[in-house]
Amino acid sequence: MKLHQLEALVASAETGSVRSAARRLGISQPAVTRALRELETEQQLPLLVRSPTGLSFTDHGQALLAHARLILNQMRQAEEQMGLRRGRLEGRLCVGITPWVSLILLPDVLRAFRQHMPEVQLELFDSFAMIAQPLLRTGSMDLIIGQPSPGMSPQEFRIEPILRYETGIMVRRDHPRMGCDSIHGLLDQDWLLNFAPDGRERLIEEVFTRHGAQLDPRRIVQANSALLAQSLVEQSDMCTWVPKIMAVAPMFEGRTVILALRERFMACDLCLISRRHTPMSPAAEMFIHCLKSSARAHARKSGAWSKLLHVATQAPSEGSGRG
Incomplete structure (x- = not known):
């Protein structure tokens, strides 16, 4: 060929x-x-x-x-990396970013990245990892920042946690069940959830089954858009499982709340997902640096944020990401 x-x-x-x-x-x-x-x-x-x-x-x-x-994509990336090493801060960086990061951290990340690499052409996808995965596989996308789906093979992808975030159950302010203290009191409500095709059972186990709760599957509406989910939760009596940071972000604060339930839900790792055996470009490394710096800065500014975001202090070992 x-x-x-x-x-x-x-x-x-x-x-x-x-x-x-x-x-x-x-x-x-x-x-x-x-x-x-x-x-x-x-x-x-x-x-x-x-x-x-x-x-x-x-x-x-x-x-x-x-x-x-x-x-062809790997050849393009190789040419861009060599150009960067020669001092030509040009090229293209394509990143898939999970929606809550896009809504909360991305503006600061972009400002910082532009200061360091103004000539790099950025292409950003506001997308869950399971949707962006085919683009990463073909080399059309350089990296994904999100939560890996259970089916992502460590033989094919490098998965590295970069921060951990707390999760909880969110409803609109003035929801009829605002005073509810257990997920068992929410089982007659409709639920808006997002999950990979191979991740549904794991999510149901984490949010409901392990707490002894059984939700009627007909109560679940699957949403693959964070803005769609946020809009529906704010304007209905639907419940959803989200990163807690969503409720205290400036654009949403006061409109939704995280319920104070006695059940505790897992903390999730926000991961850097890239193709294994493909070197990280200087542009990608800079983007990740700016992301971590933005998360740390937000945590320092707000005590509430510092309890919800835990940024990695050193590079984790390969393949250590949690789904």
């Missing part, structure tokens, strides 16, 4: 046609067609299905496409 063949394959997949791929790559349409045919001939497998409506991929083509994207 040659580089120009992989570039033709990825460009064709992302644009949907040979003509558009040629335009993106800045080469002729026959050159793209030739590269694709050479690739199919070398692999002795049908990779593409050509039709009047455009291109689609066979199963063989989809398998090769995943590798091609990873190879």
Whole structure:
């Protein structure tokens, strides 16, 4: 396989046609067609299905496409890292960030990062780790800051805790069950929860089962958007399990509360998730430094925050993240 063949394959997949791929790559349409045919001939497998409506991929083509994207993204990252080491503070950094960090810490992180690396092009995804994972796998994303899903393999991903946060049950202020002191008094309410496809049972076990509570599954509404969840909780009688920091953040403070239940819920690790065996770029290292600095600064400014966020004081060992 040659580089120009992989570039033709990825460009064709992302644009949907040979003509558009040629335009993106800045080469002729026959050159793209030739590269694709050479690739199919070398692999002795049908990779593409050509039709009047455009291109689609066979199963063989989809398998090769995943590798091609990873190879091209790793080459781009290698070029950017070498440029940074030569003193060229340019390149691209793509980060998936769990919503509560985006809402609370990210503005300060961006200001600090821009001061150090103003020429680096940032692409940010406000996304739960389980949703961003495919982008990380293909190399389209450099790192994820979030809570790993149970199915994330330590053989494929490096998972490093960077801070720990407390969790609890949140409802709107003036909720009818504001005075409730046990999760057992909330089982007749509707619940807004988010979880990975392979994480539902673990979440139910942590929030309900281990406290002797059994929630009717029909009471659960799954939400994959933090803003959607926040809006619904504020405007309804729904309950949700969240990082406690959400209730004391300036944008939400006074509108929602964490209930003082006698049950204690697990503290979770906010983790840096990256591809194993791929070196961390200087830009990514700077982003993480700015994130930790922002968390420490918020904890110093507010006693309430210091009880809810515990920033790692030293780099943890690889693979030590909790889900």
